[in-house]
Amino acid sequence: MSELKGACIIGQSGGPSSVINASAYGAIKTALESNTITRVLGALHGIKGVLDDDLIDMSKEDPEELALMMHTPSSALGSCRYKLKDPDEDETDYLRILEIFKKYDVRYFFYNGGNDSMDTCNKISKFMLRNGYECRCMGIPKTIDNDLAGTDHCPGFASAAKYIATSVMEVYHDSRVYDTGMITIVECMGRHAGWLTAAAALAGVKGNGPDLIYLPEVDFDLDKFTASVKKIYEAQKKCLVVVSEGIHDKDGTFIAEYASKNLAKDSFGHSQLGGTAAFLANYIKEQTGAKVRGIELSLLQRCAAHCASKTDIEESFSAGKAAVENAVAGITDKMVGFERGTDANGNYVCNIKLFDLTIVANTEKKVPLEWINETGDGVNQGFIDYALPLIQGQTDLKYEDGLPRFVKLKKVKA
């Protein structure tokens, strides 16, 4: 493979995470240090930044400040939820992207996001291939939802998992403090895949886990749920439940919809969920007369950089780095992912593996049913063994004035 000199664009897309910037930094830093990549451009708000010619020159950032991306939550370059049309129906966007690529001699395109972002990356990659414009396109995965196919796990999942497990441990202590009864229902993100909700089970490793866990992989039955809560509450006067926002009944109706049918849609056609814990808390209060509290972890779980996993931060960085290294070496049309291995002592190691973009785009990986218990209200050791290595180590986030010191980019226009 001959050396391909040219500029690169890196963009971020989809819902942010605590470590998506670590991935972007891994790509940016490696690209800035490359002799093959002539210019490193950041697209503001993902593909919209390309379409709008809204690009920044990453070499203009102070290297020390840029390094703070390692520990800054959310997407430092800005994100979008812009869905590219099928090129067979409408080529407008693709022709514009090609125009911008030519304008800046862009020969490398790195897109950092979840399923929908891999779909975008895949479509651009295929369009450029079909049109004979040489541009190496690489996806850098990100999703707290952990639902990308192929890869063992996704950058971002472990930090959200660590935050959830830690918070559940703390809430466990808090909700057991009185000698009076208390039922607590915690809601985690996850439309169709229950990875984040399952992560609450990690709190059980320390003996502070939930009594019941409900994932969207299993149909939810309100009566069965109520009976289970009542039984535990009667026995121990406390009950701690963790549910996924996406739990639904056997007819596919979301439990959150039980309270309200008036739901907004985002541009990818998913229902805007929320309120599952609030609905269940009210319902269980009526059914038991107990003191009940619903806690929705909301945005907190995907931006809690102060509680990020060191393992996740380092792996996220390595994914961005590997995307650039592989592209420079001649690889294109792939997503960087992870393969789990063990070292000589049997300890967890994470190896980089490349996956075809076509395979990962728009496929959702769910929690395997064999990791869910028979009663459908908990996970077993299989899940713990999978998730525990991922949350090891604490962030070395820099503090100033007792508060996190997050990155402030100058964003100098290209």
Place this chain on the structure above:
Amino acid sequence: MSELKGACIIGQSGGPSSVINASAYGAIKTALESNTITRVLGALHGIKGVLDDDLIDMSKEDPEELALMMHTPSSALGSCRYKLKDPDEDETDYLRILEIFKKYDVRYFFYNGGNDSMDTCNKISKFMLRNGYECRCMGIPKTIDNDLAGTDHCPGFASAAKYIATSVMEVYHDSRVYDTGMITIVECMGRHAGWLTAAAALAGVKGNGPDLIYLPEVDFDLDKFTASVKKIYEAQKKCLVVVSEGIHDKDGTFIAEYASKNLAKDSFGHSQLGGTAAFLANYIKEQTGAKVRGIELSLLQRCAAHCASKTDIEESFSAGKAAVENAVAGITDKMVGFERGTDANGNYVCNIKLFDLTIVANTEKKVPLEWINETGDGVNQGFIDYALPLIQGQTDLKYEDGLPRFVKLKKVKA
């Protein structure tokens, strides 16, 4: 003052915090090391543990394990919300407490809690004085609400404040990631005092603060609020608001009640609040058509030991320690509190000061009006200067398996 040999009881009461155990540990450790205190007893679930003769022997705990109380959230001895009757109306409880004190030769009583707990401690202290039973009673303050009179600030406030400021910084980043509009409304605890909500302003020190902050110290006007949010949203497409659960209109009606009038009461007669952010988020969504998210920090803000302030942890420990040292030296009927000073370099120092229990019991200290801006939707530098020194330093919480290692007491019955 002659030396008073005898046992001590320590109990915890009221809502827990991230550092109430650091205070209890300060008292327990100092008492265990004392030559004057003959036995150190822990009352399970506060004063109810005394009434029920449900006491544990703290000397039976492993010292290394006990030391983990420094970083364990919630009340390790258990809490209660039991309100003692006025002794002029009903002496039953007091006579029972005296009986227990005599049974174990209790000459020291340390009670660790907020306003209501100081009221309990005060009532017991006065009863023992009137009845000629020599028992030195000391209050050790705790409240994330920071509303105890006299003391410059309360153990527990700063850790909750640090968590709130950190989380608001993270949510700030997350809620600005898209190029589309977004209004975010975060709800903090605080029935009558807005200290915790004001703490969100600390995020502004790093440039990631809320646009609007509403405290219960100022009457809330829904129309004025809506106009302010609309103005900011129209100008910058983003608006981040932080509100106290206890905000109310000029007639005293809680905004949370606007959505529901069906409120539970706890045994101290406070309304059970919650749902302010949810109500306002729905209302603003209707009024603006914007994407709006309501986030209630709920229990998370009072148990997030993983994000505790080192300053707060150390001060909390010192409050417990000072209670025992002063009691052994002959002091009784006081609450340990803090007085703010400066060192030779003009830096913040925290000095122990004793306050009369009668004064602190059942008085609420609110955010001074001169720290609230003229439009009643923010706080000024006066508050920042007050709060910033308190959140300095990070916890050195011990981790195991990537998760916090919290204390597990054996709880050996006395």
